[in-house]
Amino acid sequence: MANIAPRSLEPLHQQVSAIIPTHWYNLHADLPEPVPPHLHPGTQQPVQAQDLAAIFPPHLIEQELNTTDRYIEIPQTVREIYSNWRPAPLIRAGNLERELKTKAHIYLKYEGVSPTGSHKPNSAVAQAYFNSLDGFHTLTTETGAGQWGASLSMACALLGMTAEVWQVRASYESKPYRQMQMRTYGGICHSSPSDKTAAGRAILEQDPDTPGSLGMAISEAVEAAATQEGVNYALGSVLNHVLLHQTVIGQEAMLQLEKAGEANADTIFACAGGGSNLAGLTFPFIGKNLREGTNTRIVACEPAACPSMTRGDYTYDHGDIAGLTPLLKMYSLGKDFVPDPIHAGGLRYHGMAPMVSHAYHQGLLEARAYPQEQTFADGLVVARTEGIIPAPESTHAVAGALDYIRSGEARDGEVIVIGLSGNGVLDLPAYGTALGNDGQ
Numbered sequence: 161m162a163n164i165a166p167r168s169l170e171p172l173h174q175q176v177s178a179i180i181p182t183h184w185y186n187l188h189a190d191l192p193e194p195v196p197p198h199l200h201p202g203t204q205q206p207v208q209a210q211d212l213a214a215i216f217p218p219h220l221i222e223q224e225l226n227t228t229d230r231y232i233e234i235p236q237t238v239r240e241i242y243s244n245w246r247p248a249p250l251i252r253a254g255n256l257e258r259e260l261k262t263k264a265h266i267y268l269k270y271e272g273v274s275p276t277g278s279h280k281p282n283s284a285v286a287q288a289y290f291n292s293l294d295g296f297h298t299l300t301t302e303t304g305a306g307q308w309g310a311s312l313s314m315a316c317a318l319l320g321m322t323a324e325v326w327q328v329r330a331s332y333e334s335k336p337y338r339q340m341q342m343r344t345y346g347g348i349c350h351s352s353p354s355d356k357t358a359a360g361r362a363i364l365e366q367d368p369d370t371p372g373s374l375g376m377a378i379s380e381a382v383e384a385a386a387t388q389e390g391v392n393y394a395l396g397s398v399l400n401h402v403l404l405h406q407t408v409i410g411q412e413a414m415l416q417l418e419k420a421g422e423a424n425a426d427t428i429f430a431c432a433g434g435g436s437n438l439a440g441l442t443f444p445f446i447g448k449n450l451r452e453g454t455n456t457r458i459v460a461c462e463p464a465a466c467p468s469m470t471r472g473d474y475t476y477d478h479g480d481i482a483g484l485t486p487l488l489k490m491y492s493l494g495k496d497f498v499p500d501p502i503h504a505g506g507l508r509y510h511g512m513a514p515m516v517s518h519a520y521h522q523g524l525l526e527a528r529a530y531p532q533e534q535t536f537a538d539g540l541v542v543a544r545t546e547g548i549i550p551a552p553e554s555t556h557a558v559a560g561a562l563d564y565i566r567s568g569e570a571r572d573g574e575v576i577v578i579g580l581s582g583n584g585v586l587d588l589p590a591y592g593t594a595l596g597n598d599g600q
């Protein structure tokens with residue numbers, strides 16, 4: 161088997177499309193009220209850089225705690241890797257407009273063109289780059305359905321690092337393609353709980369037949385990072401620096417709308433799990449609303465089975481079951497909340513990113529919840545009019561937009577952007593289940 165070799169971080173000085181942003185956008189700089197800080201789980205005081213140093217590299221800690229710089233430069237090497245699939249297309253969904261008999265202009269901002277089929281590589285590549293720059297050779301992480309584990313494995317391969325992923329056992333067994341994808345990229349994938357960590361061994365001793373959980377997998381990945389030299393931990397959503405990296409999506413969309421002759425987006429729909437694709441697409445527009453008095457309306461679309469914003473409390477809560485992570489001020493259903501098994505694995509997180517929660521609390525965005533039957537039915541409409549099979553997560557954004565248009569709320573000429581965070585090609589069994597036996 162080919163092993164991953166260390167790789168130079170020097171840029172190749174390739175031509176990179178001018179539509180790919182040169183900087184990430186930091187919404188903190190434009191917010192009228194500051195976001196409540198993360199708290200140390202022991203002292204309950206705002207976290208300091210040194211509290212995070214056991215598992216994150218200096219550059220990412222600086223980004224996590226940066227509340228003042230509006231723009232943070234994207235390293236040229238990262239832009240060159242982005243250019244493998246970016247700019248991601250903004251597609252005018254004319255056929256969908258005809259199907260819905262609407263005079264609104266519908267655009268799809270489509271992140272499913274990345275090598276792993278979602279927006280997650282936007283942050284995975286950045287995180288691998290800064291960890292490598294700061295001298296780390298391995299990144300550990302947890303993954304549920306496998307989108308994040310696969311994206312981090314790819315990013316690590318491109319930057320000469322190793323990814324070690326703990327995947328929730330139930331998904332490891334029921335969704336074999338993602339762990340094959342991780343291993344294809346040279347990543348190491350364990351079924352969690354595993355015998356590789358003290359946390360995993362303790363759980364297995366108690367309950368050898370456990371299906372596993374994200375909370376358990378986080379404990380294993382964090383333990384592996386904290387106890388080994390040269391090894392760090394990477395998170396795929398929720399934290400400020402992850403949301404920051406995703407802002408390439410919205411900045412690109414702004415330029416693409418302009419090129420398409422549209423003055424601005426009127427209404428944007430994005431699905432919300434931990435909040436990273438929503439933030440990435442919409443924070444640049446929220447910043448513009450705040451700075452220039454524009455009026456883009458943002459609708460976060462979450463699953464009715466895991467409604468952290470529409471039904472949760474705004475409170476300090478842990479990010480994981482074991483309570484190892486900092487306390488985050490967020491809309492949360494509680495760290496022990498276990499959602500019904502829905503197909504949109506990426507939307508099953510109990511909390512919402514602190515920056516998204518704050519924006520919601522301040523009235524800068526709205527939130528709605530949709531049941532899975534409705535989201536898959538609307539996902540089929542997009543598949544059959546535009547050819548794109550949306551990821552199960554992304555079908556929530558589609559359901560939000562279609563519900564809005566069908567209700568007659570949309571004006572003629574209104575510019576509606578739907579965030580298609582990924583494609584559903586590796587999730588076809590979920591579509592199969594939704595279709596039933598007659599496939600209609």
Ligand SMILES: *Cc1c(COP(=O)(O)O)cnc(C)c1O
Pocket residue numbers: 277278279280307308396397398431432433434435436437438506507551553554581582583
């Ligand atoms: C992981 C994932 C999500 C949910 O994560 P966010 O951080 O809320 O964006 C949404 N869509 C896809 C395709 C995903 O893979």
